[in-house]
Amino acid sequence: MLRSWYETIFDERYPDLFGPLEQDPEEEVSQIAGLLSLPPGASLMDLGCGRGRHAIPLSRRGYRVTGVDLSEKMLGLARERASREGAYVDWVREDMRTFVRPGAFDACLSLFTSFGYFGDEDNQGVLVNVARSLKENGVFLLDLRNARKGLSGENVERAITVPSGSLSLRVRFDRATRRVRAEHTLSRSDGIRISSAFDVRIYSEEELTGMLCHAGMRVTAVHGSLDGAPFSSGAERMVVIARR
Ligand SMILES: C[S@@+](CC[C@H](N)C(=O)[O-])C[C@H]1O[C@@H](n2cnc3c(N)ncnc32)[C@H](O)[C@@H]1O
Numbered sequence: 001m002l003r004s005w006y007e008t009i010f011d012e013r014y015p016d017l018f019g020p021l022e023q024d025p026e027e028e029v030s031q032i033a034g035l036l037s038l039p040p041g042a043s044l045m046d047l048g049c050g051r052g053r054h055a056i057p058l059s060r061r062g063y064r065v066t067g068v069d070l071s072e073k074m075l076g077l078a079r080e081r082a083s084r085e086g087a088y089v090d091w092v093r094e095d096m097r098t099f100v101r102p103g104a105f106d107a108c109l110s111l112f113t114s115f116g117y118f119g120d121e122d123n124q125g126v127l128v129n130v131a132r133s134l135k136e137n138g139v140f141l142l143d144l145r146n147a148r149k150g151l152s153g154e155n156v157e158r159a160i161t162v163p164s165g166s167l168s169l170r171v172r173f174d175r176a177t178r179r180v181r182a183e184h185t186l187s188r189s190d191g192i193r194i195s196s197a198f199d200v201r202i203y204s205e206e207e208l209t210g211m212l213c214h215a216g217m218r219v220t221a222v223h224g225s226l227d228g229a230p231f232s233s234g235a236e237r238m239v240v241i242a243r244r
Helices: 014-021 025-036 055-060 072-085 120-133 147-151 205-214
Strands: 043-047 064-069 090-093 105-110 134-145 156-162 165-174 179-188 193-201 218-223 237-243
Touching: 014 156, 014 165, 014 179, 014 193, 025 055, 025 134, 025 237, 043 055, 043 120, 055 064, 055 072, 064 072, 072 090, 105 120, 120 134, 120 205, 134 147, 147 165, 205 218, 205 237
Parallel strands: 043 064, 043 105, 064 090, 105 134
Antiparallel strands: 134 237, 156 165, 165 179, 179 193, 218 237
């Protein structure tokens, strides 16, 4: 059977293809702890934790962290690093469409556009699972690309120089499906080219507010960055905070 894009692209190519777009995770973790006023020792779930960029520093800060991801390759990188650094994270290989731990977490994090990969019904299902996994008054942080940019029809085509060569990004928004297709191609200095493409449903703040409410959460803030900057049309990110 043909596998979906999100089952194939998150592998050893990922750090080269997406790494150059990542911000400093240590700084992001400090910002997240501040934004959410996390109490010491809080239990956290990082949904779509990838190679543990945030889960590992969060665990080092004394939080009890569960990292959930579908990709065995990404989890393999995460486990390796955690054991190298002596950090403990409960790594779980599971699909976010099915992962639920009723009432287990003080906070759930979905970072660096790890939401919107499926059709509307399944995306809503993920939010329902998150709400069920949160304790009463638990908090959910959803960090996405700024939807207003996608929804305004902005297409991006740019190349950036990275240590291994040149990375070109091509982002196209389809008005009919309200999905963005992004292609990343790395042309390495040694002549090798690697590429991958992902396809994400872009939700406006209003749509997300409705979906979160339907899942049993209420939006308490929307920021333009993890540093808590106000949200605006020009913001790079859309960081939605909701409570159960
Ligand atoms: C864009 S990456 C972000 C990773 C991480 N949050 C970070 O900031 O580095 C999205 C992650 O979601 C994971 N993922 C994709 N589909 C998934 C699914 N159905 N269930 C759980 N995780 C999934 C991928 O394997 C990947 O690690």
